[in-house]
Amino acid sequence: MKIIDKKLFFLLLMLFPLFFASCEKDNENESVIINSVWSNTNGVESTQINSCFTTQWIRLEGSGFDGLKEIYCNNVKATFSPILNTSKYITFQVPSGVPIEREITDEAIKNTIRIVTTHGEYTYRDFKFKDKNKMPGINSVSYTLPKPGEKIYLDGLYLDATTEIYFPGPSGEVAATDYTIVNDKRIEVTVPAGVGSVSGAIRIVADGDIYYSPSYMFYTQGIFLKTFLETDVMVPSSTGVYTYANAKVYSDPVQIAALTGLTNNPDNIIAIPEVAKNIATTTSTSISSNFFKFYAYKGINKIIANSNGAITTASKLENLAIQFDLYMKTPWNSGVIAFKMNKNNSGKNAQYIYNVAPWTTTTPYTFTNGWRTITIKFSDFPSLALGTLGSYITTTTTGNFEAMIAFANVDMNADGHTPQALTNFQMYVANVRIVPTTTPN
Template identity: 30%
Template sequence: MKNYILNRKYCTVVTIIFMMFVSLLFNACDNNDNEGGAITISKVYLEDVNSSVLDRQVTFARLGQLIRVEGAGFEGLKKVYINGFETYFNVVYVSRTSMLVSISADTPTIDADPAVRNTIRFVNDSNEVIFPFEIRSGAPVITSISNTLPKAGEMITVFGSGLTEIEKVVFPGNIAVTSGITSDEDGEFFTVTVPAGVSTNGGSLLVEGANGGAYSPAYFNFKKGVILDFDGNGTHGFWGSDVGMIKDADLESAAIGMQNISQGKYVPHRPSRIASFAAGANRCSEAWTAGTGTDNWRGQLTPYIPASTPLDQVAFQFDIYVPQDWTNTGYLKICLINNFNGGAWTGGLYNFVPWLTDEGKVVPFKTAGWQTVTVPLTKFYSFSKGDFTFEDVLAFREAATYQNFGVWFENSNVKWSNVSGESSELEFPSSATSVSVYTDNWRIVSLNTPVYSDFSN
């Protein structure tokens, strides 16, 4: 039945487009007695085969979209300018009263001459008409947020594309901010101050600007997902007398960071009692949850993130502060359970090496204040290949003898082949380090992103 419905919809789309094109072709063959006459524009329609409304009257369109213009006097049409940009059109799809034209990706938008921005100009040999019509860039996209668990009054930066002239940000709890927003001219980011009253259930940010609206993933202020914040949410676990075991006495609470400040207690991954970590050392320091008998991810998290959720829609987030350059050596090993050896690059863990770029270049990592790191659970090596759900991770933890979730500092050599998954002889030898790395607010979050529609239906 599903295939039948899809096929029927496809046939409907093809039929409508075919009939529209035939009509245009037929009308294009009519007499051209009015060539060079007055041009009038009455309506503009968006042609979208992926929408439930295939031929929709609109007041704006985006780069790359196909529009149908209705009016009169299109015979002999010579030029079409969109935002001042001369735009190609096929005369086959021009009739006396209608024409099709695709908005070129090269069309200027916010950088168009203000005199011609948001206009379409139609020209024949003797006449022309300028029709006011909003032209938007591609739909905006949010890719990350500098801190997804900030305090009210702190500033955050939202990164993405198409984020130009942002006028409104709606936070979870339907708290709207319309002032104090600073947008990047290239639309790659904007800044905004977090208002009071944001919902502790968390959710998505909704932003609206010159290019329309967009949602962030549903991970902003998601306090329900905190598994350990060292201030009472979750239980800090520790045992034995190993020098590297981080205990309650090792936690720090002095206010540190700029713009986004520390929140209560946090983990120093090089406790003050350890001056430095030696080169080639594994498991230099380690911090854990209490684990078996205390951790209950299924009970805590599945009311908000169903076990059936595809794993690429679930992530581990934590906040990090690194006041001085962290480069060339050391990384954080993030473990779903407590059952790994030093140097491992397989299993239910992920190695966070922030000073290495995706191209294998060393770039020192440093933060001015606390910022959020998002690690999709599909980054964990056991779950990086295959179709997994959140249930697979829950079951993996529940089957473990030691169900502690942990983060430890490792200072062994880093092979690029382990980081990239590609064959390579490139290796980054470790060296002694006294770098200070702090983390806090360990949490599991949803990466589900609501779909924003330009149209109410």
């Protein structure tokens, strides 16, 4: 065995630190660059991404990360732990306060991740940060059975970022090209030609992402009261075929247009009261006039039989709503529409009653653009146990379970609104139906 000279051995020991220092120096001089960004959620396979939510953990891949000093997301400083980083990887959590794209005017910092090291910095661009508390969304549609050419409203949150709108059509989606962003909570849109025969959701593109309305647009298959003469749903009376109290059905389009003053109307409407009249305020919650009655459970069974499996006895009530179309010539500023699944209940907390009063003391409910759709989710009914539609039908067939839609000029909700006397009042109702409230993924 050859023995190394002692002097050579000590010389090598002295040179080793210089060698490693040289290697570290080479790493520090390596160009700083971010090549890609990856998701980094525990238990979930990592994928390359070009956007993420605030507070999400992400991983940067690149080179020259030694000597990392700072990380900025849209110019907001992020914290990091050195033990999670190497010269090629940086893992950190996006700060909660990162502004989203629409909140930034400075193009130099918009959609950027910037890292600063002891030997340089790098800015990664076109990476979008999203905030779950600031996501655009359509909460409701003003009229869900409109005709092409009519204007409707999409109401929701952060809608001012919308750049595209699509309606469901028979051969696929149809783009709406005529729309106005009223504010961040409302869009006015003209219904495009070629739609109305197929139900579905309205789709918008906002901030480059896709969002949907509930899937109840043009949901005609859910209608169980269309003519208000349905022998299988309406309640017979002792003196006539059906039970109306100071209400009248109209099916002649000329008569309907004369009543409403509108060009586009439903095929059939029921007017309440039969003739426009002055209505005084009252303190009684007992309804003796201005109503029509029907059997809700018969209407629901009718829908189940005709929906081709879209709505069944197994459908969850939390995913369903009742809708009807409404129009008044003047702004609605007093009284309620009492929607009673059981007419024998009264008050505001009964589980089968919902009192519709979208107006407030200072803000009347207006009918700009014509007909409006009233949506009552089953989850809106106070204290109603949310099960399946089948179990709900069972509960509504017991006893004298007649349903009712009525108008009463009283503070039925006991929420402090002062009723006002109404002059020459009349309202028009059309197309009572059950609809889905789910949104596409």
